[in-house]
Amino acid sequence: MVSLPQQPQGAPVTPHMVVCGDDGLVHRLAAELSGVYGERVTLVLPPARDDRRRSVSAAQGRAAALFGRVTGAVGRGGPAAGQNGTAPGPLVSIVEAAEPDDEALAAAGIDRAAALALVYDDDETNIHAALRARRVNPRLRLVIRLYNRRLGQYLEQLLDQAALVGAADGPDGARAAADASTTVLSDADTAAPALVAAAVAGTSKVVEAGGLLLRAAERPPPPDGAAPEPGTCTLALLSDGDGPELLPDERTVARAAGRGRLVLETVRYSAPPRPPSRLAVARSLPLGSFFSRRLRWALAGLAAAVCGLAVASWLVTGDDPVHAAYLSLLDLFAIDDPAIGQPLGRQILQLLSGLLGLLLLPLLVAAALEGLGTFRSASALPRPPRGMSGHVVLLGLGKVGARVLARLRELNIPVVCVERDPQARGVALARSLRVPTVIGDVTEEGVLEAAKIADSRTLLALTSSDTTNLEAVLYARAVKPDVRVVMRLYEDRFANAVYRTLRDSQPQASTRSRSVSYLVAPAFAGAMMGRQILGAVPVERKVILFASVEVAGHGALEGRTAAEAFRPGAWRVLALDLDSGPGLLWPLPAEHVFGREDRVIVVATREGLADLLGRRPRPRTADGERPFGAAR
Structure with missing residues (x-):
């Protein structure tokens, strides 16, 4: 050692x-x-x-x-x-x-x-x-x-x-x-919402605090002279070539014409749907999952023929309809006496019923075999169905991939998974959720085609290998140049080079690179500092943190109003955690004065949170670098 x-x-x-x-x-x-x-x-x-x-x-x-x-x-x-x-x-x-x-x-x-x-x-x-x-x-x-x-x-x-x-x-x-x-x-649980948000159009980053759901959503540049949306807070101005500007003040936002922005808004909970009754579940059982269409049509035609023979027997013999149907079934199963000495019409109907009975036997055998095959394949992974389009292709069902898959299914987003190892953690989850899955090496030819990458909307490359993720993304872009890609890359310089090159070569397509360790490190560091980090929202290659902070002992908060406690580019107090009951005071009035006993929800940059907590970042060295890979 x-x-x-x-x-x-x-x-x-x-x-x-x-x-x-x-x-x-x-x-x-x-x-x-x-x-x-x-x-x-x-x-x-x-x-x-x-x-x-x-x-x-x-x-x-x-x-x-x-x-x-x-x-x-x-x-x-x-x-x-x-x-x-x-x-x-x-x-x-x-x-x-x-x-x-x-x-x-x-x-x-x-x-x-x-x-x-x-x-x-x-x-x-x-x-x-x-x-x-x-x-x-x-x-x-x-x-x-x-x-x-x-x-x-x-x-x-x-x-x-x-x-x-x-x-x-x-x-x-x-x-x-x-x-x-x-x-x-859990690094997988912490990173999964951000990865899903980057992959799904219209799905925003979400942070939960005090029973209130806060959503960070990207908004296009507003028209000139337009007032900001009520109940929203601007978290960042998106990149215009020099990188995003985090936590700007109102003057900076007003001057930033033509720049998209990341705003924070509330999301209301909706009541969960009522569980269906047993009768409704029984009625909704799909018959097509047991028998093929050809077999169903054959059985339906046979049933119609039996009904036709029963009606014909009733008309020819003049018997009671129930008795006529009974005789037709006996003839169908070849257990009735021969119609010797009976009218010609009755004899012809008996022969037709016997012929129909011969046709019934292979249909019953086929139905039994198809039903048995359906039950045997119930535990197997389903294949992508024909005509599937607009789905998300998820590469890798490890720890992170399994959590992302669960999140996507919670949002009812169609997914096709690709995994090389049939014993991976997420394969069992995919099987239980009946998610189409392709078992194979994504770097081999034909695997992404089997996942219908040409008809997909997004590619999520979340394997643990940067090489595999990059190769899959490049191949997917060759097949479908406008596919949205989100790839998991660890090394910063390499990720930036990949992002810039893909963005410049195919500007019409959306490209995102995410590092799981980069997304979750602020939460782990905040927990080590004894602070409650509620969540982290990625803004391009930077991160904004949401934290719960006690006002006592922090001179930048105690005795100050909400407007005075705001430091542009560093931190901003979003809401007041109410002691009287669950919930938050949001939006927070600018004239509200923070007391020593208050607990507030703060949104901050990494350096800003460290400064607010009284732990200032180390100064840069002569060559402009921070010690040991400090975030820029």
């Missing part, structure tokens, strides 16, 4: 942050804590020879090589960099350990740390490390990455109870127990 770099001797010992992980999120989180909040961070990473760390850089190198072959030079190179294009700065030290065991946590100084984030891709590893850390330091603030939401709820309660018991024996036990909170987050 190696710890790098060593802190200078004689430096004051202050609480630091510890981040343990094995993928890109650990680097994003370290950049967020050190570059935005100015915290000292200790990373616990697998050894450099570990395949888990080598695979990230190798995949990015292959993706860059592929993109270079397809599009040529797409960006100007810079100096050599480390992970994600930057190198660790003086605020970050690294401890190399294969697993977060007791020795690794001790080397990271977990007994003196203020917070610990466990962001390994494996849930079991995070749980074991959390139990060890809580035992060593009951006052530690824990942030745990878990995919299993129900297990996360139980684990959060267990660790909070352990913190309460462990901190009660020390001085200031009540306050220490309150600070030693446990937060369980």
